[in-house]
Amino acid sequence: MTKLCRSRSGLLLCLSACVLIFVFYNFGDLDNKDFFAPEIKECGVYPDELCAALLESKPAALEIANICQAALPLSKDQGPQCLQEPTSCAKIIQELHFIMEPLSEEEANFPLAYILTIHQKLDMFVKLLSAIYYPQNIYCIHIDKKSPKPFSEAVKKLTGCFENILLASKVEAVVYAGFSRLQADINCMKDLNNSGTKWKYVINLCGQDFPMKTNREIIQYLRNKWKGRNLTPGIVQPLHIKYRTAVSYKEFVNLEKSYIYPTETLKSQPPHSLTLYFGTSYYALTRDFVHFVLSDYRAKDLLEWSRDTYSPDEHYWVTLNRIKDAPGSTPKAGWEGNIRVVKWKDQEGDTHPGCYGHYVRDICVYGLGDLHWLANTPHLFANKFDPEQYPLVTDCLERYHRLKVLNGSDVQSEPHWYFQGDYFRISKGSRDLRKVTS
Structure with missing residues (x-):
């Protein structure tokens, strides 16, 4: 018996592997999605068992996960079904696992502001917003003027359910590396500055980012490390x-x-x-x-x-931020600051071991083999993710992140805050993360 099979989780994973190998060798064609659909459920009690093994970098987990991911039907990125049909905000909030109360007094007293510039990939945007949303914070969403109408309408439907989510009052047709990208942030800053929320810091993100730290960890990092200074590496x-x-x-x-x-x-x-x-x-x-x-x-x-x-x-x-008399300036700062991690192609072998997905504009779109590395990064956020090409990556990360969030909460968790099938769900008061992290 291999090392992977010497635990309950390892045994289930090995049993899953046996099922997959049996299907593969006896029926041959993994591209036959209609046949394979029933068997995909055996992927490590998909996805929780397999996610835990990937995050812990267990042997054989990556090979099995790649088979499972290949068997999944390709996404057309139409987003969650509840955004495509008439339904209530209460149902949307519950189905998309939004947390609707501050999880600690510390977080309630330190509201953050977010600027999200988006233009496509609805499913990724929903995952990101659900992960960073809290009612004490405030959010400004800038939808690219060039975005497809169905995408814009779905975003507006979702954000319309929350009083603390603003749509940018002025929108730009954003061009990569153009001034319009900077102007989009300025537009949202004006809206946030005019809001009644007394936020402490504003953080900007794009639609293919995802948090690596919890809201509480982000606050503690900004308050204890930066102490009222701006973070601009x-x-x-x-x-x-x-x-x-x-x-x-x-x-x-x-x-x-x-x-x-x-x-x-x-x-x-x-x-x-x-x-x-x-x-x-x-x-x-x-x-x-x-x-x-x-x-x-x-x-x-x-x-x-x-x-x-x-x-x-x-x-x-x-x-x-290098101007001495600017509020919170850091005139002598360099690259320090763990705001956002990216695997750049030209830094392979230096700052990171390589990309397990693929590179776009020399930026790694994370694959399954990157999960363990991401789970151990000291950075607040990571880029870049694509659930259309690597759906298990974002599925695993949002579950891992949510369990860290709820494990650090001071309030009683609501059932819909968890994702369905969280076999390693942590009971209130527990601090055992052995099934969540390596």
């Missing part, structure tokens, strides 16, 4: 990045394909002799700093100067 603009601000760029917007392209017009120097920095476009910013961004003359002038630059969101936030 970055450095002085390197020489090989200067092309982004050396000439003017223009956006070409089309429903089929949009892009940004350089012109021959040289750019002037940044206003007010500001030193340009280069960093991540993702941040955690204090409310006072957001007010500074929206009102200070230097911030306004830099925003206007950045309109025709390449990927301005990768210099705008970090440059402003």
Whole structure:
């Protein structure tokens, strides 16, 4: 008997493997989804048993999981059924596992704001929103003006069930690496700044992100580590990045394909002799700093100067946060700050062991073999996920994350907060995470 089979969970997983091997060798064709559908239920008591084995990086788990995932029907990303048919908000909230009360006094007293810029992949957006939603927080959703109508309508139907979720009052046709991406965040910041919620920090995300930490862990990290300072990892603009601000760029917007392209017009120097920095476009910013961004003359002038630059969101936030008199600024900061983890292709073998999914624009779309690595990252969020191609990855992560959330809760859990079939459901008061983490 292998090591994998020396426990109850391992035994079930091995039994599942036997079923799969029997089906594979006796009936041969895994592409025959109609035949295979009944057997997919045996994938480690799908998905909980198999998820636990993957997160713990147990031997044979990855091979079995890949067979299970290959047998799943391809998703057309129409989103949850409850968003496609007439139904009540109460049913939507329950079916999508939204948590509708603060889980601790600590969280209730430290509300966060979120900006989510989205344009497609409804199923991933729903998973992300369900994972980060709490009634004490506030959310601004920016739907790309180019998004398909069914996607926009489904998002509006979902967000209409929550008083603390705003749709951006002004929307942009977002172009990759264009100014429109930065403007989308600014639009939401204005809406959040005018809201009545006294949020402490704002965090921006895209539709293919997912949290690696719980709401409570995020708060503790920001409050204890950053203590009222802004989190904008970055450095002085390197020489090989200067092309982004050396000439003017223009956006070409089309429903089929949009892009940004350089012109021959040289750019002037940044206003007010500001030193340009280069960093991540993702941040955690204090409310006072957001007010500074929206009102200070230097911030306004830099925003206007950045309109025709390449990927301005990768210099705008970090440059402003290096101004000494900006609220919560970090003039001497570098790349420190665990806001968001990405597996970059050129960092393979250095900062990460490789991508088990595939690369898009040199960013790893996580596969099943990345789960154990993700579960052990110190970062607050991770990118990039695609439940259409790797459905078990997001299924496993949302269950793993939810169980961490509820295990750290100070209130009694509601049944619908759990995902169906959580065999390793943790009883209230328990702190045993052995079946959730390695």
